[in-house]
Amino acid sequence: MLMCPRRKGIKFLLLGAVLWVTLGSDAQQFHALHGSPYSGVASMYNNPASPIGSSLHWNFTPLSFQVISSTNTLKLDSFQLFNNSRTVLDFPNTHQKRFFNQQLDINLFSGFMQMDERSAIGGGLRLRSYSHAISSPFQTSNDSTLTFNRFLQLNYQTPDFSVAGVSNSWLEGTINYSYIATDNEYHRLSLGGSLHLSANIGGAYTRNSRLSVLGQYDAARDDTSFVLTGGTVEYNYSQNFDEWNPNFDVSTNITQFLGKAPISLGLSAGLEYFIFKPSAQYFADETKIYNWKLGVSLMDLGNSQFKTGRYTGRFFNNSKTPITDSLVEQSIPDPFRAPALRDSLLSLFDTLVALPSQFNVSRPTRLVVNVDKNLGNDFYINAQLNINFFSTAQATKLRSRELSFFTLTPRWETQHFGFYLPVQINVQKQFWVGAAAKLGPLVIGTHNLGFLLKKDPYLNGGFYALVSFSPFQTKDKIPKRSRINCY
Structure with missing residues (x-):
């Protein structure tokens, strides 16, 4: 059972990061399957x-x-893979800048089918969510009795505290079309595009800038109290959260x-270029064998549009009335009760200051470059580079981005079985070694084996699983009269 100690002092952090963690994976980044000719419809979300x-x-x-997830702020103390009864979610006792990224991708259903020898159609429905947060340097403690006053003493x-966070969640329907543009015994070029129709089901952000405090020593009590001397607090969330009524049943809500939820459109497009082995002429009863495969795709063009929630705003102080640490601790309620938070x-x-009537959060637009090399005997090696168009380091911009940067994946794979060892460097410059296996229709994997093996790991890494069904016989095994008539 995972336990999380109560920390009164963290109310101040929640004031700065009230929307730090909401629903928040890497856009169907099944790293093990990158470049695989057997990945099926999952590849559509990496290259249309x-x-x-x-x-x-x-x-x-x-x-x-x-x-x-990727963070330098949250860790699991006393973690054991098969016995987590003493595991505690904790903060490290360090002074540093903070970051937290969490992503979620749930595919509800998807599929594709070959229409003829040169084209295919596909589609799917999935839930996607991205959350990012950053902060200026500050000290934390793993003391479970930490009060707000003690936090300020640390x-x-x-000089001041700044925290920013953004969350972007949407339900996405995708229609895909791909076709072969050119094809001969030496190479093949395929093109594809996807149209995304999305319901923007949840958005939120917070910008808390330069919250400064002044310490005042009380000799009589031998204690130090603090007064807030400057800064602004701003938060916003999408209006549809105001529609949730505890008096209604779940279905109605x-x-x-x-x-x-507002509706928006998005686009993705890509190409794949195959170079075939010179010795493979693909006459009758022979199979297609590529030597190299290069993929380039532009993914997730578009943004999520939201209407501003009712209980939101930008707050600051114009008067000289002191705001003490004790008053802050008494006033800040559960941050997920929006009316009470605004009143406090x-x-x-x-x-x-009222916020604009709507706000937009960018989708994780990126350029994906993928190279797959056939080594023979069912062994392959794949390299993928993700180049994000947007950064989440600027608090003034509402952006989503992918965590992946560069991944190298050696694999042994047939249609029904496979073993994979993805090695990656992410955008936070973290080095992860993952692993995955395919057993029939099931693929399971982890992004970071270190998370499972360490005693006190940070929340760095993640898991993925896929259930997929396809014909027993691949189209590459069907006898061909000639290479030119393969499709």
Whole structure:
């Protein structure tokens, strides 16, 4: 059982990061399957041109999921893989800048089928969510009795505090078309595109800038109290959260919640280029064998649009009325009760500025370059580079981005079995070694074996699983009259 100690002092952090963690994976980044001719429809979410290049006539995936996180702030003390009864979610006792990234991808269903020898169509429905947060340097403690006053004493030399976070969640339907543009015995070029129709089901952000405090020593009590001397607190969330009514049943709430979700469009496009082995002429009863495969794709063009929630705003103080640490600790409620949070902030700050009626959060737009090398005897090696168009390091911009940067994956794979060893460097410059296996229709894997093997790991890594069904015989095994008539 995972335990989390109560920390009164963290109320101040929650004031700065009230929307730090909401629903928040790496856009279907099943690293083990990158470049695989047997990955089926999963490859559509990495390169829209991939389905027609698959070794399968058709493929159906009823369910897949992935969750991934990257942080230098949250860790599991006394963690054991098969016995977590003493595991505690904790903060490291360090002074540093903080970051936290969490991503979630749940594929509800997806599939593709070959229409003819040169084209394929596909589609799917999935839930995607990205959350990112950053902060200025400050000191934390693993003391479970930490109070707000004690937290400020630990940060007595810290000039000010700044925290920013953004969360972006949407339900996405995808329609995909891919086709072969050119094809001969030496090479093949395929192109593809995907149209995404999305219901933007949840968005939120917080910007808390230069919150500064002044310490005042009380000789009579031999204690130090603190007064807030400057800074602003700003938070926003999507309006459909206001539709959730505890007096209604779950079905009614979900209907109203989704009914208020704005709709938006997105695009993805890509190409794949195959170079075939010179000795492979593909006459009757022979199989297609590529030597190299190069993929280039532009993924997730678009953004999520949200209407501003009712209980939101930008708060700051114009008067000289002191805001003490004890008053802050008494006033800040559960941050997920929006009306109470706004009322509490109004009791602390004398100025409220209304926010614009809507806000946009960018999708994780990126350029993906993938190279796959066939080593023979069912061994391959794959390299993938993700180049994000946007950074989440700027608090003034509302952005989503992928965690993956560069991944190198050696694999042994047939249609029904496979073993994979993805090695990656992510955008936070963290080095992870993962592992995955394919057993028939099931693929399971982890992004970071270190998370499972360490005693006190940070929440770095993640897991993924996929259930996929396809024909027993690949189209590459069907006898061909000539290479030119393969499709």
